[in-house]
Amino acid sequence: MIPIIKPTMDEAEAEAARRVILSGWVTQGPEVAAFETEFATFTGAPHAAAVSNCTTALHLALLAAGVKPGDEVVTVSHSYIATANSVAYCGAIPVFVDIDPATYNIDPNLIERALSAKTSAILVVHQMGLPCDMAAVVDIAKTKGLPVIEDAACASGSEILWNGQWEKVGKVHGDVACFSFHPRKIMSTGDGGMLTTKHADWAAKFKLLRQHGMSVPDTVRHGSAQVIFETHPVLGYNYRMTDIQAAVGREQLKRLPGTVAHRRALADRYAELLGEAQWLSLVREPSYARTNWQSFCVRLPDSADQRTVMQAMLDAGVATRRGIMCAHREDVYASQPLRMSLPESEAAQDHAIVLPLYPQMTDEEQQKVTSTLIGATRPKIHSPKLQRWNLRPLPIEASLIVSE
Ligand SMILES: *Cc1c(COP(=O)(O)O)cnc(C)c1O
Numbered sequence: 168m169i170p171i172i173k174p175t176m177d178e179a180e181a182e183a184a185r186r187v188i189l190s191g192w193v194t195q196g197p198e199v200a201a202f203e204t205e206f207a208t209f210t211g212a213p214h215a216a217a218v219s220n221c222t223t224a225l226h227l228a229l230l231a232a233g234v235k236p237g238d239e240v241v242t243v244s245h246s247y248i249a250t251a252n253s254v255a256y257c258g259a260i261p262v263f264v265d266i267d268p269a270t271y272n273i274d275p276n277l278i279e280r281a282l283s284a285k286t287s288a289i290l291v292v293h294q295m296g297l298p299c300d301m302a303a304v305v306d307i308a309k310t311k312g313l314p315v316i317e318d319a320a321c322a323s324g325s326e327i328l329w330n331g332q333w334e335k336v337g338k339v340h341g342d343v344a345c346f347s348f349h350p351r352k353i354m355s356t357g358d359g360g361m362l363t364t365k366h367a368d369w370a371a372k373f374k375l376l377r378q379h380g381m382s383v384p385d386t387v388r389h390g391s392a393q394v395i396f397e398t399h400p401v402l403g404y405n406y407r408m409t410d411i412q413a414a415v416g417r418e419q420l421k422r423l424p425g426t427v428a429h430r431r432a433l434a435d436r437y438a439e440l441l442g443e444a445q446w447l448s449l450v451r452e453p454s455y456a457r458t459n460w461q462s463f464c465v466r467l468p469d470s471a472d473q474r475t476v477m478q479a480m481l482d483a484g485v486a487t488r489r490g491i492m493c494a495h496r497e498d499v500y501a502s503q504p505l506r507m508s509l510p511e512s513e514a515a516q517d518h519a520i521v522l523p524l525y526p527q528m529t530d531e532e533q534q535k536v537t538s539t540l541i542g543a544t545r546p547k548i549h550s551p552k553l554q555r556w557n558l559r560p561l562p563i564e565a566s567l568i569v570s571e
Contacts, residue, residue, distance in 0.1 A: 176355070193411055201417060214367060219406045225250065229288060232314040263505060324427040353426060355415075356408070381399055426526055467519070471543075
């Protein structure tokens with residue numbers, strides 16, 4: 168069986184976890200601080216704060232952006248449901264904008280139509296690792312004075328062309344970027360998340376809120392020769408990352424450039440192997456984006472049934488996943504009125520599938536995936552034009568088609 172993804176972890180990660188376990192300090196402490204510094208250096212961001220996962224990162228980002236009950240946040244429905252949920256946690260309403268089917272990312276041309284007097288932030292997603300058109304989004308946000316939050320859950324190691332330079336996602340092209348280290352993502356700490364921001368006061372807020380809103384971090388109390396009584400000036404949360412996770416994350420971060428390069432080579436090979444299958448649409452990188460190929464997504468022809476294709480591939484030993492879900496079609500958001508229809512989001516969910524991609528993948532495995540996919544989706548030829556050139560006697564049904 169060819170799985171959808173395999174984590175890349177070995178003795179280095181195991182040894183890092185062991186070192187922390189035997190150190191006597193396992194929760195948020197020196198390893199988390201070191202991981203934050205290294206992640207900030209990697210992305211080029213001025214500030215980073217580690218948290219328990221990307222969903223909690225998004226919640227804190229929206230709180231720092233000032234999103235409050237009754238507000239509206241413009242975002243996409245076509246995303247993992249955590250994107251919309253983080254808005255709902257603030258008591259705000261996610262206002263869904265459709266995607267550009269070529270990139271599966273927010274269509275910036277539709278954003279202005281979604282804005283209202285209640286809009287307090289724009290929450291974009293770099294879907295499947297491909298950066299969205301941040302320059303266009305930031306232009307709109309600037310004219311309206313709105314903060315931009317990047318859901319970069321899938322985009323560790325992806326790059327954006329910014330003022331003529333390639334920069335890492337998370338250098339912070341909006342106000343704050345949120346990353347995930349769930350095992351389904353390109354680097355993992357089991358579970359985990361990271362915020363990067365250009366605002367020093369937002370970073371301080373993340374560090375306060377992730378630890379119960381407590382005025383004094385554990386590490387400071389622990390290291391103090393004086394007795395310190397902590398206070399809780401604001402409502403906080405327990406959104407901490409542990410030092411065990413952070414130590415694993417530091418090893419994963421060292422691997423990240425290699426992982427991205429390897430995935431990009433595998434994606435090129437997929438594109439080559441699928442080149443003959445004109446009926447399948449692949450994602451092509453726009454001029455402003457370099458993806459980490461967190462997910463390799465293929466759009467099936469509208470005539471193909473997604474579930475049938477996925478089942479045929481599973482029967483042949485190839486795991487796939489359906490396209491990204493739409494939050495507005497889930498019961499939890501179904502009763503919320505839509506400000507605009509979302510045909511491209513829905514079509515992407517219904518007609519796209521994600522192929523296996525992991526660094527250990529062999530060329531034989533890639534060939535098996537593509538030949539199975541091509542076999543399962545090749546259109547049946549019943550075009551009248553082709554039939555006309557067929558020299559064999561036509562079956563009754565076919566001759567009816569020809570005579571139309
Ligand atoms: C995975 C994912 C999340 C949630 O990340 P967690 O770390 O599991 O909370 C949020 N948004 C997007 C786009 C994702 O892909």
